[in-house]
Amino acid sequence: MKILVTGAAGFIGSHTAERLAEMGHQVIGIDNFSPYYNIELKELNAKALSEKGIEVLRVDLRTDDLQKALPEAIDIIFHFSAHPGISNTSTFEDYFSNNILATKNLLDFALQCEKTPFLVNIGTSSIYGLEATFPEDVAPKPASWYGVTKLAAEQLVLAKSREGKLQATSLRLYSVYGPRERPDKLYTRLIDCGLNNKPFPLYNGSEKHLRSFTYVQDIVDGIVSVLDKETIVNGEIFNLGTEEESTTATGIETVETLLNTTIKVSAKPPRAGDQSRTKANIDKARKLLGYNPTTTLKEGLKAQIAWFEENFIK
Template sequence: MNVLVTGGAGFIGGHISEQLAANGHQITVIDKFVPYYDLGIKDRNVEAARRAAEQGDGSYTLVEGSINDTELVNELVAEADVIYHQAAQAGVRESVEQPETVNEYNVDGTVTILEAARKHDVSRVVVASSSSVYGKPEYLPYDEDHPTTPVSPYGVSKLATEQYARVYNEIYGLPTVSLRYFTVYGPRMRPNMAMTNFVSRCLHDEPPVIYGTGEQTRDFTYVDDIRRVNEQLLTDDSADGEIMNVGSTDNIDIRTLAEVIRDEIDPSLEIVYDDARTGDAEHTHSDVSKANELLGYKPTVDIREGVRKFIDWYHENREWYDPLVRNS
């Protein structure tokens, strides 16, 4: 099957591309390679997917370009059976500083993808959304009926993204599915996340730094679970037209996360606190009943197991992944 992955050199898009290439599919990736973080990590994602394609009788083609380039997008979509739309300007805090950029790429770029998919009769578009659409919780865990009142431009852009996908399904009959990710983590994740910061500091004998009280909670989802449900949607039409949570249901507060990571690496370290960051949600916690009912989705990796797996991977890849090692 011909699969187009937008943002396919990124963390989640890279894992999706790698998995599908390993299973013999023809993968085309479009990625703008914005230096939001070290591009060497994206290069590793590309290498992993290319290697998987070679070993799995698939194919892998990388196109460096923007999803806002209408001509290029139409050219690529014309050859695609299914699109995984993972491209986005990520980062809650950055969106507070650059809301216009986030809107241009996340919202306008999504419309460009959906319009091309409609014109070329694509079989399905799977859209990456985010738990950031919920904002301040009226109750937990979040189900899909919870009010969506995002507290950052990034959350607003993701809400617009999934609603455009829904409308394209309802008006034009384009098969779309939007997945609300809950703090995805794992190998090759973005290095500017709380988990990577905690691990890196502890490995360098520095205390983990918590922004805020540490009472904030997150539903951390291991990337293998995200990759698995995306792969299922390649052929499963059970969720067409739907918006749904895909999380871990394994809620943990940031203080406990820091303690778990510290205790795995160096229990003698103290934990340091700093001012809270603007735009960060206080709590996320997913109810995945809908995804379970429609797709049989069940998370398989709990946070403590996932942390251990990530720390092991980090140890093995410090030379190129750890920013302090890489830049020394």
């Protein structure tokens, strides 16, 4: 099948594009190479994809003419493109344009294709709110601009499914980590601090936060499991993540153990909208998708440390 992956130069998008190519699909990636974080990291990801025969086109879903920029003969779209996370330097317009407007434009493109592609929206546990421990049928209570706009994007996609205009599903991902993780995320930053003797910025109270830290390849397992299940998953939402909970403090200790070091901590004020607990309820994904993540936190962090040392330690 011919598959389009938006946000293909990003963390999870790049891993998914690789997996799809390994499965024998023809994969086309797009990314706008936003400066939200170091573009060099995205270019490194794009280079890795290029070496595996996956072209990543520089396309901005917000402003480009998608009918001209993209091929029409696409069977499936995996939509990762988004303005991620909780950042004091990001405006509401950043979240709105990248998460809502870009998704609307992608939908318009999909509906104008000669054959309407199956659309897989990549959502987030932030949709649930300050605690994300619920099954998919619980009413969302997002507490950040990121969560609000990702919920809106999800509903834009599912609305077209309800209208019968296309087949679509949405996957809510939980606390993904691993090789290629963004530099602003917990484990890349911890590893950098541990290896380079930098102070780690710890938001007050966050050491007690509980997370379903999920290794990226376990997430990709869940994402690609929707293939050939269009009828089953159409109009449905699925949580993807591990059921095992760990505190941020446990994550810090695990990285310290693996690096055989002590990481200095610099206390920072709490972040508004930061989730206090995430625990993936994957009963639905296990039943309908056969989803079963197995990688332990220690195993996943070993792989992430190896990636960091290979690419950023000279």
